[in-house]
Amino acid sequence: MALQFEAFCAGGLAPGWSLTVQGHADAGEDKFEINFLTDAGDIAFHVKPRFSSATVVGNAFQGGRWGQEEVSSVFPLTLGEPFEVEVSADTEHFHIYAQEQKVLQFPHRHRPLATITRVRVLSDHRLAQGWGLLSGLDHTAYKSQPWPSCIPCHLEPHATHCRCWEAEALYEPPLPSIKYEQVTV
Numbered sequence: 620m621a622l623q624f625e626a627f628c629a630g631g632l633a634p635g636w637s638l639t640v641q642g643h644a645d646a647g648e649d650k651f652e653i654n655f656l657t658d659a660g661d662i663a664f665h666v667k668p669r670f671s672s673a674t675v676v677g678n679a680f681q682g683g684r685w686g687q688e689e690v691s692s693v694f695p696l697t698l699g700e701p702f703e704v705e706v707s708a709d710t711e712h713f714h715i716y717a718q719e720q721k722v723l724q725f726p727h728r729h730r731p732l733a734t735i736t737r738v739r740v741l742s743d744h745r746l747a748q749g750w751g752l753l754s755g756l757d758h759t760a761y762k763s764q765p766w767p768s769c770i771p772c773h774l775e776p777h778a779t780h781c782r783c784w785e786a787e788a789l790y791e792p793p794l795p796s797i798k799y800e801q802v803t804v
Contacts, residue, residue: 637707644696650667661680686728704717708727734790763765
């Protein structure tokens with residue numbers, strides 16, 4: 620799988636954030652994953668929709684070891700079709716939605732959430748766009764193909780959340796509702 624996007628969140632995550640990834644599930648491609656990483660090198664939360672088994676897998680990698688996988692057979696994604704996956708968190712769980720349908724609830728195994736400082740998306744698929752509301756961010760964002768542009772985070776006065784990143788894919792049709800500026804990394 621290729622790195623599609625990586626964002627650095629200096630203040631860490633907090634309950635109430637969300638991340639949405641949209642793409643197209645090309646035939647012959649099996650999976651993509653979203654990883655929430657700590658500075659210590661742990662993966663606080665790993666979510667991977669698997670088209671070959673029609674499952675969504677959640678797990679955590681801590682202290683050099685994977686934990687017990689949690690697997691959901693609720694799988695509303697279809698090869699050859701556009702998809703949307705949203706990950707959000709409250710004080711106790713990560714919540715994963717696909718096509719606006721809840722597919723998995725995963726308990727926090729790594730605390731506090733503020734120690735989660737990076738989000739990484741890996742994929743076999745064409746990812747059309749992604750955006751997130753993540754709290755306490757510095758606006759450092761890294762990208763790799765096919766996402767050519769990112770919007771730096773700008774906190775409004777007294778805001779508790781900000782739009783961390785938004786991107787548009789290289790393939791047509793363009794997404795006219797997305798405003799972006801070119802960022803050289």
